[in-house]
Amino acid sequence: xxxxxxxxxxxxxxxxxxxxxxxxxxxxxxxxxxxxxxxxxxxxxxxxxxxxxxxxxxxxxxxxxxxxxxxxxxxxxxxxxxxxxxxxxxxxxxxxxxxxxxxxxxxxxxxxxxxxxxxxxxxxxxxxxxxxxxxxxxxxxxxxxxxxxxxxxxxxxxxxxxxxxxxxxxxxxxx
Numbered sequence: 001x002x003x004x005x006x007x008x009x010x011x012x013x014x015x016x017x018x019x020x021x022x023x024x025x026x027x028x029x030x031x032x033x034x035x036x037x038x039x040x041x042x043x044x045x046x047x048x049x050x051x052x053x054x055x056x057x058x059x060x061x062x063x064x065x066x067x068x069x070x071x072x073x074x075x076x077x078x079x080x081x082x083x084x085x086x087x088x089x090x091x092x093x094x095x096x097x098x099x100x101x102x103x104x105x106x107x108x109x110x111x112x113x114x115x116x117x118x119x120x121x122x123x124x125x126x127x128x129x130x131x132x133x134x135x136x137x138x139x140x141x142x143x144x145x146x147x148x149x150x151x152x153x154x155x156x157x158x159x160x161x162x163x164x165x166x167x168x169x170x171x172x173x174x175x
Contacts, residue, residue, distance in 0.1 A: 002174075022144075034062045036066055038065075043065035093123065097123040099128050134151070135149075135151055
């Protein structure tokens with residue numbers, strides 16, 4: 001397998017900044033906004049977007065991270081565990097949610113995340129932000145905010161590297 005870097009650190013930072021500005025425009029600031037990162041890398045991206053929102057708009061946006069494993073349609077033994085303890089739960093009722101993930105592929109993870117969010121509350125709106133949209137959707141799901149569209153072959157993979165886990169920021173195509 002060979003890896004080809006398609007976003008370096010600077011490009012990844014620009015993509016997150018662009019997503020942040022688009023979220024500000026859509027939400028007219030940060031009122032009633034909650035960011036929800038899909039574990040694992042979406043969680044770190046959500047915190048980075050929240051930090052940028054605080055720098056640009058001087059607002060402190062709540063961030064939650066959810067584990068959607070038990071809501072996936074390919075998991076047989078389900079329970080209602082979102083991987084949240086009580087301190088991490090944010091009241092999402094009547095809030096504008098921006099769901100954040102690293103890669104949008106088939107749409108199945110996003111569908112699971114939507115089910116999980118509805119399970120814990122009824123937000124006013126849910127928008128989707130992804131760092132990379134690679135195509136190949138199996139469900140009618142599309143992102144509202146996209147850092148980079150990277151067309152891929154079905155047999156290729158997108159690998160998002162984040163400083164917090166991998167020691168550097170980058171996006172690679174794995175052949």
